[in-house]
Amino acid sequence: MDDSSTGSRTTDTTTRRRMRSGGVALGGMGLLAAALVACGSSGEPDKRCADRATLEKLNTKECKSGGRGSYYYGGSVASNNRLSGGSFDKSAVTRGGIGGSHKSSSGG
Numbered sequence: 556m557d558d559s560s561t562g563s564r565t566t567d568t569t570t571r572r573r574m575r576s577g578g579v580a581l582g583g584m585g586l587l588a589a590a591l592v593a594c595g596s597s598g599e600p601d602k603r604c605a606d607r608a609t610l611e612k613l614n615t616k617e618c619k620s621g622g623r624g625s626y627y628y629g630g631s632v633a634s635n636n637r638l639s640g641g642s643f644d645k646s647a648v649t650r651g652g653i654g655g656s657h658k659s660s661s662g663g
Contacts, residue, residue, distance in 0.1 A: 600628040600648040603638060610638045 617624035630641025
């Protein structure tokens with residue numbers, strides 16, 4: 556009689572372990588999906604800190620209280636650490652959601 560009860564316990568433990576790992580995988584997929592939706596649907600264009608005169612990309616702290624930078628919206632960073640294809644005017648740049656297109660205007 557003891558053998559049958561031990562066998563039953565082993566099966567229950569194995570089932571619980573499988574369910575826990577499955578729950579972790581499903582939970583992780585849910586978090587990933589939520590993160591993708593949050594990032595893609597913000598409606599906000601990318602912003603980077605830049606020097607208005609040279610369009611050099613700066614550290615974000617340069618755009619906060621008294622720094623020499625301003626936020627540059629959209630565009631991209633070239634290999635020479637200069638920004639292009641965006642604008643200092645946030646309203647001139649729009650951003651699509653997941654799979655959406657990026658539209659930008661180079662202006663100042």
